[in-house]
Amino acid sequence: MKKWNELVPGAVVLEAGSAEKFKTGSWRSFRPRWIEENCIQCLFCWLYCPDMAIKVEDGKRKEYLYDYCKGCGICAVECPGKKGQKAIVMEPEGK
Amino acid sequence: MGKIVAVTGNEAVANALRQANPDVCSLYPITPQTDIVQRFSSFVSNGVVDTELINAESEHSAMSAAIGAAAAGGRVITATSSQGLALMWEMLHIASGMNLPIVMPLVNRALSAPLNIHGDHSDGMGARDTGWIQLWSENAQEAYDNTIMAFRIAEHKDLRLPAMVCMDGFIISHSIERMEYLDDQPVKDFIGPYEQVNPLLDLQHPKSFGPLILTDLYHEYKRLQHEIIGRAKNIVLQVSDEFAKLSGRKYGLFESYRLEDAEVALVVLNSAAGTSKDVVDAMRDKGIKAGLLKPRLFRPFPYEEVGSALRHLKAVCVLDRADSYGGYGPMFMEISSAIYQAAGTGSGPRLVNKIYGLGGRDYMPEDAGKVLVELDAIAKGASVKAVKEYIGVRE
Numbered sequence: 093m094k095k096w097n098e099l100v101p102g103a104v105v106l107e108a109g110s111a112e113k114f115k116t117g118s119w120r121s122f123r124p125r126w127i128e129e130n131c132i133q134c135l136f137c138w139l140y141c142p143d144m145a146i147k148v149e150d151g152k153r154k155e156y157l158y159d160y161c162k163g164c165g166i167c168a169v170e171c172p173g174k175k176g177q178k179a180i181v182m183e184p185e186g187k
Numbered sequence: 188m189g190k191i192v193a194v195t196g197n198e199a200v201a202n203a204l205r206q207a208n209p210d211v212c213s214l215y216p217i218t219p220q221t222d223i224v225q226r227f228s229s230f231v232s233n234g235v236v237d238t239e240l241i242n243a244e245s246e247h248s249a250m251s252a253a254i255g256a257a258a259a260g261g262r263v264i265t266a267t268s269s270q271g272l273a274l275m276w277e278m279l280h281i282a283s284g285m286n287l288p289i290v291m292p293l294v295n296r297a298l299s300a301p302l303n304i305h306g307d308h309s310d311g312m313g314a315r316d317t318g319w320i321q322l323w324s325e326n327a328q329e330a331y332d333n334t335i336m337a338f339r340i341a342e343h344k345d346l347r348l349p350a351m352v353c354m355d356g357f358i359i360s361h362s363i364e365r366m367e368y369l370d371d372q373p374v375k376d377f378i379g380p381y382e383q384v385n386p387l388l389d390l391q392h393p394k395s396f397g398p399l400i401l402t403d404l405y406h407e408y409k410r411l412q413h414e415i416i417g418r419a420k421n422i423v424l425q426v427s428d429e430f431a432k433l434s435g436r437k438y439g440l441f442e443s444y445r446l447e448d449a450e451v452a453l454v455v456l457n458s459a460a461g462t463s464k465d466v467v468d469a470m471r472d473k474g475i476k477a478g479l480l481k482p483r484l485f486r487p488f489p490y491e492e493v494g495s496a497l498r499h500l501k502a503v504c505v506l507d508r509a510d511s512y513g514g515y516g517p518m519f520m521e522i523s524s525a526i527y528q529a530a531g532t533g534s535g536p537r538l539v540n541k542i543y544g545l546g547g548r549d550y551m552p553e554d555a556g557k558v559l560v561e562l563d564a565i566a567k568g569a570s571v572k573a574v575k576e577y578i579g580v581r582e
């Protein structure tokens with residue numbers, strides 16, 4: 093931990109992308125589960141996720157990065173799924 | 188150089204802002220400050236400044252926009268009074284906590300309720316703990332000079348703090364006085380170009396403002412804030428010395444008037460100090476050894492310097508144009524602390540606190556005279572009847 097006289101005045105964070113260092117997964121009480129067969133790859137979940145918990149590779153949604161998922165459930169609400177079948181469901185953590 | 192003019196305090200301050208040529212002015216009108224931003228808006232419309240004007244929908248938004256623009260990397264101004272400052276309150280802390288050197292004239296006005304538009308210091312004193320530098324001004328000349336200096340002080344690389352320049356609503360803001368404008372070019376050279384520190388718009392170096400800082404580091408950031416604002420004292424003195432070379436007008440942390448050989452003294456801010464100095468002279472003629480101290484830098488407060496300027500006196504009255512209901516007046520609390528630290532317990536002057544001029548109630552020479560006569564009696568051994576008392580009040 094830094095001492096007071098080692099801090100940047102104004103609490104400005106001069107390092108880009110430093111949120112990667114802060115893992116928020118432990119906040120979660122509900123866990124999103126991805127059901128790949130219902131996924132239409134619209135990437136709404138990636139767009140709406142307030143953190144960086146949706147991994148995208150080569151333009152395709154991949155598994156969750158649960159280290160950054162706080163379980164807010166936004167992705168599950170926004171997910172259109174396929175033919176009325178959601179591709180994301182929220183389940184109690186630890187179940 | 189310079190030009191002698193007859194102008195209102197608001198006009199004087201608007202011209203200081205024009206000379207500083209800020210990048211952004213975000214504003215919301217409020218009496219008695221409106222005249223400043225109205226005049227400044229004309230400067231923008233007439234193309235005499237390069238400023239982007241933001242007409243906000245409230246003072247909270249005006250200060251929020253100022254914060255955004257300052258974080259982006261611009262020289263930023265706004266101005267306000269009274270309820271406007273009160274509405275800005277949470278944003279004031281954010282401007283200082285983020286080290287953003289916004290310059291804001293504050294035309295002092297009473298606070299509601301009851302509703303009142305006239306001059307007192309309730310607004311500025313309420314912003315005491317917001318982390319802003321506060322410079323107070325007796326007249327139009329001082330408000331103009333302080334506004335010019337405020338840019339240099341706020342933007343100093345060791346500070347980068349927001350600064351408010353206070354003057355009395357209506358008494359100064361709307362009264363025409365003789366004063367001197369400095370020429371544009373020397374003022375521009377004195378203020379200098381704006382130097383950015385960590386601008387958000389430097390896209391090659393992305394950064395974040397306003398992170399969440401919890402129990403692990405918040406205390407350390409506040410310790411740093413305390414350290415940084417403490418530097419303002421020396422910077423104010425340096426900038427004031429340089430300004431004296433430019434203008435011939437000398438400013439310190441406070442003004443001492445006939446204090447050195449005085450036995451009794453008034454401590455009073457802003458326009459009432461002018462009236463009081465005349466009365467000090469009159470009392471001297473009557474054999475009362477009177478003096479006066481007029482604070483200029485109120486935040487950070489120069490405790491040691493004020494304490495040693497007052498400790499030799501026998502009796503001091505602190506005049507407050509604001510009240511802390513259920514407490515002493517805000518200036519009295521500072522002066523008591525300063526004297527106690529300088530003189531220690533059991534010695535130093537006797538102290539009284541008079542609340543005067545709330546809501547723009549006139550402060551008359553007779554008021555100052557009565558106080559000085561009372562102080563003279565206390566100095567000669569009379570007991571203090573009441574530590575805190577309202578004066579000029581109908582009873």
Ligand code: SF4
Pocket residue numbers: 124140141142143145146156160161162163164165166167168
């Ligand atoms: S639950 Fe919230 S945090 Fe987790 S992946 Fe979905 S949107 Fe992101």
Ligand code: SF4
Pocket residue numbers: 126130131132133134135136137138153167170171172173174179180
């Ligand atoms: S929002 Fe649903 S359908 Fe769209 S990519 Fe994400 S999981 Fe797939």
